Amino acid sequence: MAGFDAVFVGSGINSLAGAALLAKSGWRVCVLERADRLGGAIRTVDGLIAPGFTHEVFSSWHPLWTGSPAYAELKPDLDRLGVEYLNTELPTATAFPDGSSAFLSTSLEANTSELGEAWARQFDDFMGKADVAFGVLGTELWSTAGLALGRRAYRQFGRQGLVEFGGRVLGSARDWLTETFADERAHGLLAPWVLHTGLGPDQASSGFMNQVIACALQLGGMPVPKGGGIRLVEGLAAIVRDAGGELRTEAEVEQILVSGGRATAVRLDDGECLRARRAVLANVTPTQLYGRLLREGEVPERVNEAARRFRYGRGEMQIHVAMSELPRWRGGDERLAQVPVVHVTPGLDGVSRAVNEADRGLLPVEATIVCGQPVAVDPSRAPEGSWILWLQLQELPPRPRGDAAGELNTTAGIWTEELREAYADRILARLGDHVENLATATIGRAVLSPADLEAANPNWVGGDIYGGSCALDQNLLWRPTPATPGHETAVDGLFHIGASTHPGPGLGAGSGYLVAKRLTRPPLPRRVLSRLPGRRT
Ligand SMILES: Cc1cc2nc3c(=O)[nH]c(=O)nc-3n(C[C@H](O)[C@H](O)[C@H](O)COP(=O)(O)OP(=O)(O)OC[C@H]3O[C@@H](n4cnc5c(N)ncnc54)[C@H](O)[C@@H]3O)c2cc1C
DSSP: EEEEEEEEEESHHHHHHHHHHHHTTTOOOEEEEEESOOOOOOEEEESSEEEEEEEEEEEOOOHHHHHHHHHHHHHHHHTTTTTTTTSSSEEEEETTEEEEEEEOOHHHHHHHHHOOOOHHHHHHHHHHEEEHHHHHSSSOOSSHHHHHHHHHHHHHHHHHHHHHHHHHSSSSSHHHHHHOOOOOOHHHHOOOOOOGOOOOSSTTTHHHHHHHHHHHHHHHOOOTTTTTTTHHHHHHHHHHHHTTOEEESSOOEEEEEETTTEEEEETTTTTTTEEEEEEEEEEEEEHHHIIIISSSTTHHHHHHHHHHOOOOOOEEEEEEEOOOOOOBTSSSSSSGGGGGGGOSSHHHHHHHHHHHHTTTTTTTTSEEEEEEEEGGGGGSSSSOEEEEEEEEEEESSOOOOOETSSSSTTTTTSSHHHHHHHHHHHHHHHHTTTTTTTTEEEEEEEOOHHHHHHOOOOOSGGOOOTOOOOOOOGGGGGOOOOTTTTBBBSBBBBESTTTHHHHHTTTTTTHHHHHHHHHHOHHHHHHHHHHHHHHHO
Protein backbone atom coordinates (compact mmCIF):
# COMPACT_ATOMS: atom_id res chain seq x y z
CA MET A 1 0.00 0.00 0.00
CA ALA A 2 1.41 3.42 -0.99
CA GLY A 3 2.01 5.56 2.09
CA PHE A 4 2.02 9.30 2.71
CA ASP A 5 2.13 11.57 5.73
CA ALA A 6 -1.07 13.29 4.67
CA VAL A 7 -3.72 12.42 2.11
CA PHE A 8 -6.10 15.09 0.78
CA VAL A 9 -9.52 14.13 -0.55
CA GLY A 10 -10.28 16.60 -3.37
CA SER A 11 -8.03 19.19 -5.01
CA GLY A 12 -9.81 22.51 -4.35
CA ILE A 13 -7.81 25.57 -3.35
CA ASN A 14 -7.90 24.57 0.34
CA SER A 15 -6.29 21.23 -0.48
CA LEU A 16 -3.71 22.62 -2.90
CA ALA A 17 -2.61 25.41 -0.56
CA GLY A 18 -2.67 23.09 2.48
CA ALA A 19 -0.71 20.43 0.59
CA ALA A 20 1.87 22.97 -0.60
CA LEU A 21 2.38 24.25 2.95
CA LEU A 22 2.70 20.75 4.41
CA ALA A 23 5.03 19.69 1.59
CA LYS A 24 7.27 22.66 2.27
CA SER A 25 7.39 21.59 5.92
CA GLY A 26 8.77 18.22 4.90
CA TRP A 27 5.55 16.19 4.85
CA ARG A 28 5.03 13.70 2.05
CA VAL A 29 1.55 14.52 0.76
CA CYS A 30 -0.86 13.08 -1.76
CA VAL A 31 -3.82 14.96 -3.29
CA LEU A 32 -6.61 12.81 -4.77
CA GLU A 33 -9.09 14.35 -7.21
CA ARG A 34 -12.08 12.58 -8.75
CA ALA A 35 -12.30 14.94 -11.74
CA ASP A 36 -9.97 14.81 -14.73
CA ARG A 37 -8.12 17.95 -13.64
CA LEU A 38 -6.91 19.61 -10.46
CA GLY A 39 -8.28 22.80 -8.95
CA GLY A 40 -11.94 22.21 -8.01
CA ALA A 41 -13.66 25.57 -8.53
CA ILE A 42 -10.60 26.89 -10.39
CA ARG A 43 -10.99 25.71 -13.97
CA THR A 44 -9.54 27.64 -16.89
CA VAL A 45 -10.52 26.46 -20.36
CA ASP A 46 -9.09 27.71 -23.66
CA GLY A 47 -11.54 27.63 -26.54
CA LEU A 48 -14.67 26.84 -24.51
CA ILE A 49 -16.59 28.90 -27.07
CA ALA A 50 -14.08 29.96 -29.72
CA PRO A 51 -10.31 29.68 -30.29
CA GLY A 52 -8.22 32.33 -28.56
CA PHE A 53 -10.71 32.94 -25.74
CA THR A 54 -9.65 31.78 -22.27
CA HIS A 55 -12.60 31.36 -19.90
CA GLU A 56 -12.73 30.84 -16.16
CA VAL A 57 -15.50 28.24 -16.11
CA PHE A 58 -16.18 28.66 -12.38
CA SER A 59 -14.33 31.09 -10.07
CA SER A 60 -12.55 34.06 -11.53
CA TRP A 61 -11.55 36.75 -8.99
CA HIS A 62 -8.66 36.27 -6.60
CA PRO A 63 -8.75 39.09 -3.98
CA LEU A 64 -9.36 36.58 -1.19
CA TRP A 65 -6.34 34.56 -2.32
CA THR A 66 -3.92 37.50 -2.73
CA GLY A 67 -5.03 38.82 0.67
CA SER A 68 -4.59 35.45 2.37
CA PRO A 69 -1.85 34.26 4.74
CA ALA A 70 -1.43 31.19 2.53
CA TYR A 71 -0.48 33.37 -0.44
CA ALA A 72 1.82 35.50 1.74
CA GLU A 73 3.70 32.36 2.70
CA LEU A 74 3.77 30.72 -0.73
CA LYS A 75 4.30 33.88 -2.79
CA PRO A 76 8.10 33.55 -3.15
CA ASP A 77 7.67 30.06 -4.64
CA LEU A 78 4.75 31.12 -6.84
CA ASP A 79 6.71 34.17 -8.07
CA ARG A 80 9.62 31.89 -8.92
CA LEU A 81 7.22 29.59 -10.79
CA GLY A 82 5.91 32.53 -12.83
CA VAL A 83 2.46 32.98 -11.24
CA GLU A 84 1.81 36.66 -11.87
CA TYR A 85 -1.11 38.74 -10.63
CA LEU A 86 -2.68 41.65 -12.51
CA ASN A 87 -4.89 44.20 -10.81
CA THR A 88 -7.04 47.26 -11.41
CA GLU A 89 -7.83 50.53 -9.67
CA LEU A 90 -11.53 50.19 -10.45
CA PRO A 91 -12.67 46.85 -9.03
CA THR A 92 -16.45 47.20 -9.14
CA ALA A 93 -19.45 49.20 -10.30
CA THR A 94 -23.21 48.94 -10.48
CA ALA A 95 -25.19 49.72 -13.62
CA PHE A 96 -28.72 50.85 -12.77
CA PRO A 97 -31.81 50.43 -15.00
CA ASP A 98 -31.89 54.16 -15.90
CA GLY A 99 -28.40 53.93 -17.45
CA SER A 100 -26.63 55.62 -14.53
CA SER A 101 -23.82 53.88 -12.66
CA ALA A 102 -21.79 54.03 -9.44
CA PHE A 103 -18.15 53.01 -9.00
CA LEU A 104 -15.87 51.80 -6.24
CA SER A 105 -12.14 52.28 -6.69
CA THR A 106 -8.98 51.52 -4.73
CA SER A 107 -8.64 55.20 -3.77
CA LEU A 108 -10.18 56.50 -0.52
CA GLU A 109 -10.43 60.00 -2.01
CA ALA A 110 -12.19 58.79 -5.17
CA ASN A 111 -14.64 56.69 -3.15
CA THR A 112 -15.37 59.58 -0.79
CA SER A 113 -16.07 61.85 -3.72
CA GLU A 114 -18.32 59.16 -5.33
CA LEU A 115 -20.21 58.16 -2.18
CA GLY A 116 -19.80 61.15 0.14
CA GLU A 117 -18.15 61.60 3.54
CA ALA A 118 -20.16 58.62 4.83
CA TRP A 119 -17.73 56.37 2.95
CA ALA A 120 -14.67 57.85 4.64
CA ARG A 121 -16.35 57.63 8.08
CA GLN A 122 -17.33 53.97 7.67
CA PHE A 123 -13.89 53.10 6.28
CA ASP A 124 -12.11 54.72 9.25
CA ASP A 125 -14.51 53.07 11.64
CA PHE A 126 -13.98 49.63 10.07
CA MET A 127 -10.20 49.98 9.92
CA GLY A 128 -10.16 50.68 13.67
CA LYS A 129 -11.56 47.16 14.14
CA ALA A 130 -10.11 45.53 11.05
CA ASP A 131 -7.62 43.26 12.80
CA VAL A 132 -10.41 41.74 14.90
CA ALA A 133 -12.85 41.63 11.94
CA PHE A 134 -10.35 39.92 9.64
CA GLY A 135 -9.20 37.86 12.66
CA VAL A 136 -12.68 36.36 13.02
CA LEU A 137 -12.39 35.12 9.44
CA GLY A 138 -8.80 33.90 9.76
CA THR A 139 -8.72 32.16 13.13
CA GLU A 140 -9.67 28.69 14.32
CA LEU A 141 -12.48 30.04 16.48
CA TRP A 142 -12.95 26.98 18.73
CA SER A 143 -9.35 26.92 19.92
CA THR A 144 -6.92 28.75 22.16
CA ALA A 145 -6.27 31.07 19.19
CA GLY A 146 -9.99 31.87 19.12
CA LEU A 147 -9.91 32.64 22.85
CA ALA A 148 -6.85 34.83 22.37
CA LEU A 149 -8.69 36.75 19.65
CA GLY A 150 -11.61 37.27 22.06
CA ARG A 151 -9.22 38.53 24.77
CA ARG A 152 -7.54 40.88 22.29
CA ALA A 153 -10.91 42.29 21.22
CA TYR A 154 -11.86 42.78 24.90
CA ARG A 155 -8.62 44.64 25.61
CA GLN A 156 -9.00 46.77 22.49
CA PHE A 157 -12.72 47.67 22.68
CA GLY A 158 -13.57 47.22 26.36
CA ARG A 159 -16.76 45.52 27.51
CA GLN A 160 -19.15 48.05 26.03
CA GLY A 161 -17.24 48.25 22.75
CA LEU A 162 -17.22 44.48 22.45
CA VAL A 163 -20.99 44.29 22.94
CA GLU A 164 -21.42 46.95 20.24
CA PHE A 165 -19.02 45.17 17.87
CA GLY A 166 -20.85 41.87 18.43
CA GLY A 167 -24.16 43.61 17.65
CA ARG A 168 -22.70 44.94 14.42
CA VAL A 169 -21.54 41.49 13.38
CA LEU A 170 -25.13 40.27 13.71
CA GLY A 171 -26.82 43.06 11.73
CA SER A 172 -28.15 42.88 8.18
CA ALA A 173 -26.69 44.65 5.16
CA ARG A 174 -29.96 46.54 4.74
CA ASP A 175 -29.63 47.99 8.24
CA TRP A 176 -25.95 48.83 7.81
CA LEU A 177 -26.40 50.39 4.36
CA THR A 178 -29.45 52.47 5.22
CA GLU A 179 -27.96 53.68 8.53
CA THR A 180 -24.63 54.55 6.93
CA PHE A 181 -25.45 56.01 3.51
CA ALA A 182 -28.26 58.40 2.65
CA ASP A 183 -27.53 57.90 -1.07
CA GLU A 184 -29.40 54.93 -2.56
CA ARG A 185 -26.71 54.57 -5.23
CA ALA A 186 -24.32 53.55 -2.46
CA HIS A 187 -26.81 50.88 -1.39
CA GLY A 188 -27.03 49.62 -4.97
CA LEU A 189 -23.25 49.61 -5.34
CA LEU A 190 -22.55 47.61 -2.19
CA ALA A 191 -25.62 45.40 -1.58
CA PRO A 192 -24.91 42.96 -4.47
CA TRP A 193 -21.59 42.05 -2.85
CA VAL A 194 -23.51 40.33 -0.08
CA LEU A 195 -24.44 37.67 -2.64
CA HIS A 196 -20.75 36.80 -2.98
CA THR A 197 -20.73 35.78 0.69
CA GLY A 198 -23.63 33.37 0.14
CA LEU A 199 -26.07 35.66 1.98
CA GLY A 200 -28.91 38.01 1.11
CA PRO A 201 -29.11 41.66 2.23
CA ASP A 202 -31.78 41.01 4.86
CA GLN A 203 -29.99 38.13 6.58
CA ALA A 204 -28.24 38.31 9.94
CA SER A 205 -24.49 39.00 9.65
CA SER A 206 -24.77 40.24 6.04
CA GLY A 207 -24.01 43.80 7.25
CA PHE A 208 -20.68 42.66 8.70
CA MET A 209 -19.80 40.73 5.54
CA ASN A 210 -20.79 43.74 3.43
CA GLN A 211 -18.40 46.00 5.39
CA VAL A 212 -15.56 43.50 5.19
CA ILE A 213 -15.94 43.21 1.41
CA ALA A 214 -16.48 46.93 0.78
CA CYS A 215 -13.26 47.82 2.61
CA ALA A 216 -11.34 44.84 1.18
CA LEU A 217 -12.22 45.99 -2.36
CA GLN A 218 -10.73 49.42 -1.72
CA LEU A 219 -7.67 47.88 -0.09
CA GLY A 220 -7.06 45.03 -2.52
CA GLY A 221 -8.77 45.78 -5.86
CA MET A 222 -9.71 42.82 -8.05
CA PRO A 223 -6.59 40.77 -8.82
CA VAL A 224 -6.57 37.91 -11.31
CA PRO A 225 -3.72 35.60 -12.31
CA LYS A 226 -2.32 36.42 -15.74
CA GLY A 227 -3.50 33.68 -18.10
CA GLY A 228 -6.17 32.38 -15.69
CA GLY A 229 -6.54 30.47 -12.42
CA ILE A 230 -4.88 27.44 -14.00
CA ARG A 231 -1.56 29.23 -13.46
CA LEU A 232 -2.14 29.22 -9.70
CA VAL A 233 -3.21 25.56 -9.74
CA GLU A 234 -0.10 24.62 -11.73
CA GLY A 235 2.09 26.65 -9.38
CA LEU A 236 0.71 25.03 -6.22
CA ALA A 237 0.92 21.57 -7.80
CA ALA A 238 4.56 22.22 -8.74
CA ILE A 239 5.39 23.14 -5.13
CA VAL A 240 3.88 19.82 -3.99
CA ARG A 241 5.67 17.76 -6.67
CA ASP A 242 9.02 19.52 -6.13
CA ALA A 243 8.83 18.47 -2.48
CA GLY A 244 8.20 14.82 -3.40
CA GLY A 245 4.40 14.86 -3.14
CA GLU A 246 1.87 13.36 -5.54
CA LEU A 247 -1.30 14.70 -7.13
CA ARG A 248 -3.64 12.31 -8.90
CA THR A 249 -6.69 13.02 -11.03
CA GLU A 250 -9.53 10.59 -11.78
CA ALA A 251 -8.95 9.19 -8.32
CA GLU A 252 -12.24 9.13 -6.45
CA VAL A 253 -12.07 8.38 -2.74
CA GLU A 254 -14.97 6.17 -1.69
CA GLN A 255 -14.01 5.49 1.92
CA ILE A 256 -11.82 6.83 4.70
CA LEU A 257 -10.49 3.84 6.61
CA VAL A 258 -10.58 4.13 10.39
CA SER A 259 -8.73 1.87 12.78
CA GLY A 260 -8.84 2.22 16.56
CA GLY A 261 -10.65 5.56 16.24
CA ARG A 262 -7.95 6.98 13.94
CA ALA A 263 -8.05 7.69 10.19
CA THR A 264 -5.29 5.54 8.75
CA ALA A 265 -5.93 5.30 4.99
CA VAL A 266 -8.33 6.02 2.14
CA ARG A 267 -9.77 3.61 -0.40
CA LEU A 268 -10.35 4.66 -4.01
CA ASP A 269 -13.31 3.49 -6.06
CA ASP A 270 -11.03 1.07 -7.97
CA GLY A 271 -10.13 -0.61 -4.67
CA GLU A 272 -6.63 0.85 -4.26
CA CYS A 273 -5.78 1.92 -0.71
CA LEU A 274 -3.37 4.68 0.26
CA ARG A 275 -2.01 4.88 3.80
CA ALA A 276 -2.08 8.21 5.67
CA ARG A 277 0.50 8.10 8.45
CA ARG A 278 -0.39 11.41 10.10
CA ALA A 279 -3.56 12.92 8.66
CA VAL A 280 -6.42 12.70 6.19
CA LEU A 281 -7.83 16.07 5.09
CA ALA A 282 -11.27 15.79 3.50
CA ASN A 283 -12.29 18.70 1.25
CA VAL A 284 -15.93 17.64 0.98
CA THR A 285 -19.36 18.52 2.36
CA PRO A 286 -20.53 17.14 5.73
CA THR A 287 -23.12 15.23 3.71
CA GLN A 288 -20.40 13.33 1.86
CA LEU A 289 -17.99 13.03 4.81
CA TYR A 290 -20.47 11.54 7.26
CA GLY A 291 -22.99 10.06 4.81
CA ARG A 292 -20.53 8.31 2.50
CA LEU A 293 -16.82 8.38 3.32
CA LEU A 294 -17.13 7.23 6.95
CA ARG A 295 -18.94 4.06 7.99
CA GLU A 296 -21.76 3.94 10.51
CA GLY A 297 -20.63 3.87 14.11
CA GLU A 298 -17.31 5.64 13.44
CA VAL A 299 -18.62 8.94 14.82
CA PRO A 300 -21.29 9.59 17.46
CA GLU A 301 -24.85 9.56 16.14
CA ARG A 302 -25.35 13.25 17.04
CA VAL A 303 -22.61 14.07 14.50
CA ASN A 304 -24.36 12.08 11.77
CA GLU A 305 -27.63 13.74 12.71
CA ALA A 306 -26.06 17.24 12.49
CA ALA A 307 -24.58 16.37 9.08
CA ARG A 308 -27.98 15.20 7.85
CA ARG A 309 -29.42 18.58 8.89
CA PHE A 310 -26.68 20.54 7.06
CA ARG A 311 -28.47 22.95 4.71
CA TYR A 312 -27.52 24.07 1.22
CA GLY A 313 -28.08 27.56 -0.10
CA ARG A 314 -29.45 29.00 -3.32
CA GLY A 315 -28.51 27.65 -6.74
CA GLU A 316 -26.31 29.48 -9.23
CA MET A 317 -26.06 29.84 -13.00
CA GLN A 318 -22.93 30.67 -14.95
CA ILE A 319 -23.13 32.17 -18.46
CA HIS A 320 -19.99 32.57 -20.56
CA VAL A 321 -20.06 34.84 -23.60
CA ALA A 322 -17.37 35.49 -26.20
CA MET A 323 -17.72 38.83 -28.02
CA SER A 324 -16.05 40.03 -31.20
CA GLU A 325 -15.91 43.63 -29.93
CA LEU A 326 -15.45 45.55 -26.71
CA PRO A 327 -18.78 46.16 -24.96
CA ARG A 328 -20.59 49.47 -25.50
CA TRP A 329 -22.24 50.18 -22.15
CA ARG A 330 -25.33 52.39 -22.28
CA GLY A 331 -25.02 55.78 -20.58
CA GLY A 332 -21.70 56.57 -22.20
CA ASP A 333 -19.55 56.14 -19.06
CA GLU A 334 -16.47 54.54 -20.58
CA ARG A 335 -15.24 53.45 -17.16
CA LEU A 336 -17.82 50.62 -17.19
CA ALA A 337 -15.72 48.74 -19.77
CA GLN A 338 -12.70 48.99 -17.45
CA VAL A 339 -14.41 47.40 -14.45
CA PRO A 340 -13.93 43.65 -13.84
CA VAL A 341 -17.14 43.16 -11.83
CA VAL A 342 -20.23 45.20 -12.78
CA HIS A 343 -23.51 44.38 -11.05
CA VAL A 344 -26.67 45.03 -13.01
CA THR A 345 -29.50 45.61 -10.53
CA PRO A 346 -32.17 48.10 -9.59
CA GLY A 347 -30.44 48.39 -6.18
CA LEU A 348 -30.79 47.12 -2.61
CA ASP A 349 -34.51 46.33 -2.96
CA GLY A 350 -33.85 44.62 -6.30
CA VAL A 351 -31.30 42.27 -4.70
CA SER A 352 -33.60 41.68 -1.73
CA ARG A 353 -36.55 40.85 -3.96
CA ALA A 354 -34.59 38.45 -6.18
CA VAL A 355 -33.16 36.63 -3.14
CA ASN A 356 -36.62 36.32 -1.64
CA GLU A 357 -38.09 34.97 -4.88
CA ALA A 358 -35.30 32.38 -5.17
CA ASP A 359 -35.74 31.40 -1.51
CA ARG A 360 -39.40 30.73 -2.31
CA GLY A 361 -38.46 28.47 -5.22
CA LEU A 362 -39.17 31.03 -7.95
CA LEU A 363 -37.08 32.24 -10.88
CA PRO A 364 -36.55 35.91 -10.09
CA VAL A 365 -38.10 38.54 -12.34
CA GLU A 366 -35.02 40.74 -12.19
CA ALA A 367 -32.04 38.73 -10.91
CA THR A 368 -28.85 40.58 -10.02
CA ILE A 369 -26.54 40.06 -13.00
CA VAL A 370 -22.93 39.75 -11.92
CA CYS A 371 -21.24 40.86 -15.12
CA GLY A 372 -17.58 39.87 -14.99
CA GLN A 373 -15.19 41.35 -17.57
CA PRO A 374 -11.88 39.53 -17.08
CA VAL A 375 -10.29 41.10 -20.17
CA ALA A 376 -10.52 44.47 -18.41
CA VAL A 377 -7.74 43.23 -16.11
CA ASP A 378 -6.02 40.58 -18.22
CA PRO A 379 -6.03 41.35 -21.96
CA SER A 380 -4.30 38.01 -22.67
CA ARG A 381 -7.62 36.20 -22.17
CA ALA A 382 -9.08 37.15 -25.59
CA PRO A 383 -7.84 38.11 -29.09
CA GLU A 384 -7.12 41.82 -29.39
CA GLY A 385 -10.26 43.91 -29.80
CA SER A 386 -12.55 41.15 -28.53
CA TRP A 387 -14.09 40.50 -25.15
CA ILE A 388 -15.33 37.93 -22.63
CA LEU A 389 -18.30 38.17 -20.30
CA TRP A 390 -18.34 35.94 -17.21
CA LEU A 391 -21.91 36.16 -15.94
CA GLN A 392 -23.15 34.88 -12.65
CA LEU A 393 -26.72 34.59 -11.34
CA GLN A 394 -26.67 33.85 -7.66
CA GLU A 395 -30.38 34.08 -6.88
CA LEU A 396 -31.78 30.84 -8.23
CA PRO A 397 -33.81 28.04 -6.68
CA PRO A 398 -32.08 24.63 -6.71
CA ARG A 399 -35.39 23.15 -7.84
CA PRO A 400 -37.61 25.71 -9.57
CA ARG A 401 -41.25 25.67 -8.50
CA GLY A 402 -42.39 28.63 -10.55
CA ASP A 403 -41.40 31.77 -12.40
CA ALA A 404 -42.02 35.05 -10.58
CA ALA A 405 -42.35 36.67 -14.02
CA GLY A 406 -44.97 34.11 -15.05
CA GLU A 407 -43.19 33.43 -18.35
CA LEU A 408 -41.12 30.23 -18.18
CA ASN A 409 -42.38 26.69 -17.81
CA THR A 410 -41.09 25.14 -14.59
CA THR A 411 -43.52 22.22 -14.32
CA ALA A 412 -40.68 19.66 -14.49
CA GLY A 413 -39.47 21.07 -11.13
CA ILE A 414 -35.84 20.65 -12.20
CA TRP A 415 -33.28 22.51 -14.30
CA THR A 416 -33.85 21.00 -17.74
CA GLU A 417 -31.67 22.09 -20.68
CA GLU A 418 -34.67 23.90 -22.12
CA LEU A 419 -35.26 25.90 -18.93
CA ARG A 420 -31.54 26.67 -18.61
CA GLU A 421 -31.37 28.16 -22.11
CA ALA A 422 -34.68 30.01 -21.76
CA TYR A 423 -33.56 31.57 -18.49
CA ALA A 424 -30.20 32.54 -20.01
CA ASP A 425 -32.13 34.20 -22.89
CA ARG A 426 -34.03 36.30 -20.35
CA ILE A 427 -30.83 37.39 -18.62
CA LEU A 428 -29.01 38.21 -21.86
CA ALA A 429 -32.00 40.21 -23.13
CA ARG A 430 -31.89 42.31 -19.93
CA LEU A 431 -28.13 42.71 -20.15
CA GLY A 432 -28.62 43.77 -23.77
CA ASP A 433 -30.45 46.86 -22.46
CA HIS A 434 -27.13 47.88 -20.88
CA VAL A 435 -24.54 46.50 -23.28
CA GLU A 436 -25.84 47.89 -26.54
CA ASN A 437 -23.76 45.66 -28.87
CA LEU A 438 -24.25 42.45 -26.87
CA ALA A 439 -26.51 40.71 -29.41
CA THR A 440 -24.60 41.81 -32.51
CA ALA A 441 -21.10 41.12 -31.13
CA THR A 442 -21.81 37.75 -29.49
CA ILE A 443 -19.77 34.94 -31.04
CA GLY A 444 -21.23 32.25 -28.82
CA ARG A 445 -22.24 31.36 -25.28
CA ALA A 446 -22.02 28.46 -22.83
CA VAL A 447 -24.46 28.14 -19.94
CA LEU A 448 -24.23 26.08 -16.75
CA SER A 449 -27.39 25.65 -14.67
CA PRO A 450 -27.47 24.76 -10.96
CA ALA A 451 -27.91 21.13 -12.05
CA ASP A 452 -24.81 21.29 -14.29
CA LEU A 453 -22.79 22.75 -11.42
CA GLU A 454 -23.95 20.00 -9.08
CA ALA A 455 -22.90 17.42 -11.66
CA ALA A 456 -19.46 19.06 -11.96
CA ASN A 457 -18.60 18.93 -8.25
CA PRO A 458 -20.35 17.01 -5.44
CA ASN A 459 -19.58 19.94 -3.11
CA TRP A 460 -22.14 22.09 -4.96
CA VAL A 461 -25.35 20.40 -3.89
CA GLY A 462 -28.33 21.89 -5.74
CA GLY A 463 -25.95 24.27 -7.51
CA ASP A 464 -24.97 25.98 -4.24
CA ILE A 465 -21.48 27.15 -5.16
CA TYR A 466 -20.65 27.95 -1.54
CA GLY A 467 -20.72 24.37 -0.22
CA GLY A 468 -23.62 24.97 2.16
CA SER A 469 -25.80 27.81 3.37
CA CYS A 470 -23.79 30.61 4.99
CA ALA A 471 -26.68 31.67 7.24
CA LEU A 472 -25.35 32.68 10.64
CA ASP A 473 -26.47 29.49 12.42
CA GLN A 474 -24.27 27.52 10.00
CA ASN A 475 -21.36 29.93 9.76
CA LEU A 476 -18.42 31.22 11.83
CA LEU A 477 -18.60 29.45 15.24
CA TRP A 478 -21.13 26.96 13.89
CA ARG A 479 -19.54 25.91 10.58
CA PRO A 480 -19.88 23.25 9.38
CA THR A 481 -22.28 22.13 12.13
CA PRO A 482 -22.74 22.90 15.82
CA ALA A 483 -21.84 19.25 16.56
CA THR A 484 -18.53 19.49 14.67
CA PRO A 485 -17.41 23.15 14.60
CA GLY A 486 -13.95 23.89 13.23
CA HIS A 487 -11.79 21.35 11.44
CA GLU A 488 -11.02 18.55 13.88
CA THR A 489 -13.47 15.67 13.73
CA ALA A 490 -14.52 12.91 16.09
CA VAL A 491 -11.99 10.66 14.29
CA ASP A 492 -8.35 11.22 15.29
CA GLY A 493 -6.17 12.36 12.40
CA LEU A 494 -9.18 13.24 10.21
CA PHE A 495 -9.61 16.93 9.41
CA HIS A 496 -12.52 18.53 7.60
CA ILE A 497 -11.56 21.37 5.23
CA GLY A 498 -13.12 23.20 2.27
CA ALA A 499 -15.90 25.70 1.68
CA SER A 500 -18.30 23.83 3.98
CA THR A 501 -15.99 24.60 6.92
CA HIS A 502 -14.84 27.83 8.60
CA PRO A 503 -14.04 30.43 7.22
CA GLY A 504 -16.35 29.24 4.45
CA PRO A 505 -16.26 29.62 0.68
CA GLY A 506 -13.94 31.67 -1.49
CA LEU A 507 -10.41 31.38 -2.78
CA GLY A 508 -8.78 32.44 0.51
CA ALA A 509 -7.76 28.85 1.31
CA GLY A 510 -8.52 29.62 4.96
CA SER A 511 -9.37 26.10 6.11
CA GLY A 512 -6.45 24.46 4.28
CA TYR A 513 -4.12 27.03 5.83
CA LEU A 514 -5.49 26.68 9.37
CA VAL A 515 -5.21 22.88 9.32
CA ALA A 516 -1.73 22.90 7.76
CA LYS A 517 -0.59 25.30 10.50
CA ARG A 518 -2.25 23.18 13.19
CA LEU A 519 -0.47 20.05 11.89
CA THR A 520 2.97 21.65 11.66
CA ARG A 521 2.71 23.58 14.95
CA PRO A 522 5.71 22.85 17.16
CA PRO A 523 4.90 20.77 20.25
CA LEU A 524 3.75 22.71 23.33
CA PRO A 525 7.09 22.69 25.26
CA ARG A 526 8.88 24.22 22.26
CA ARG A 527 6.17 26.86 21.86
CA VAL A 528 6.42 27.82 25.55
CA LEU A 529 10.23 27.94 25.41
CA SER A 530 10.16 30.11 22.30
CA ARG A 531 8.06 32.71 24.17
CA LEU A 532 10.58 33.09 27.00
CA PRO A 533 12.33 36.47 27.04
CA GLY A 534 15.51 36.50 25.00
CA ARG A 535 14.55 33.38 23.00
CA ARG A 536 14.22 33.59 19.25
CA THR A 537 11.35 31.68 17.66
C1 LIG B 1 -19.06 29.15 -10.33
C2 LIG B 1 -18.25 29.61 -9.14
C3 LIG B 1 -17.74 30.89 -9.13
C4 LIG B 1 -17.00 31.33 -8.04
N1 LIG B 1 -16.38 32.55 -8.09
C5 LIG B 1 -15.49 32.89 -7.11
C6 LIG B 1 -14.60 33.99 -7.28
O1 LIG B 1 -14.56 34.62 -8.33
N2 LIG B 1 -13.76 34.30 -6.24
C7 LIG B 1 -13.76 33.58 -5.08
O2 LIG B 1 -12.99 33.91 -4.16
N3 LIG B 1 -14.56 32.50 -4.92
C8 LIG B 1 -15.39 32.13 -5.92
N4 LIG B 1 -16.16 31.00 -5.80
C9 LIG B 1 -16.07 30.22 -4.56
C10 LIG B 1 -14.76 29.49 -4.47
O3 LIG B 1 -14.24 29.24 -5.75
C11 LIG B 1 -14.93 28.18 -3.74
O4 LIG B 1 -15.55 28.42 -2.48
C12 LIG B 1 -13.60 27.51 -3.48
O5 LIG B 1 -12.81 27.47 -4.64
C13 LIG B 1 -13.85 26.13 -2.94
O6 LIG B 1 -12.63 25.49 -2.74
P1 LIG B 1 -12.55 24.16 -1.90
O7 LIG B 1 -11.15 24.04 -1.43
O8 LIG B 1 -13.63 24.16 -0.87
O9 LIG B 1 -12.83 22.96 -2.90
P2 LIG B 1 -13.62 22.77 -4.26
O10 LIG B 1 -13.27 23.81 -5.24
O11 LIG B 1 -15.06 22.52 -3.98
O12 LIG B 1 -12.96 21.43 -4.76
C14 LIG B 1 -13.19 20.20 -4.13
C15 LIG B 1 -12.73 19.10 -5.06
O13 LIG B 1 -12.91 17.86 -4.40
C16 LIG B 1 -13.28 16.90 -5.36
N5 LIG B 1 -13.90 15.79 -4.65
C17 LIG B 1 -15.07 15.80 -3.96
N6 LIG B 1 -15.31 14.58 -3.44
C18 LIG B 1 -14.27 13.80 -3.79
C19 LIG B 1 -13.94 12.45 -3.55
N7 LIG B 1 -14.74 11.64 -2.83
N8 LIG B 1 -12.78 11.95 -4.06
C20 LIG B 1 -11.94 12.74 -4.78
N9 LIG B 1 -12.22 14.03 -5.06
C21 LIG B 1 -13.37 14.57 -4.55
C22 LIG B 1 -14.20 17.65 -6.29
O14 LIG B 1 -14.26 17.04 -7.56
C23 LIG B 1 -13.52 19.03 -6.34
O15 LIG B 1 -12.65 19.14 -7.44
C24 LIG B 1 -16.85 30.50 -6.90
C25 LIG B 1 -17.36 29.20 -6.91
C26 LIG B 1 -18.02 28.76 -8.05
C27 LIG B 1 -18.50 27.35 -8.08
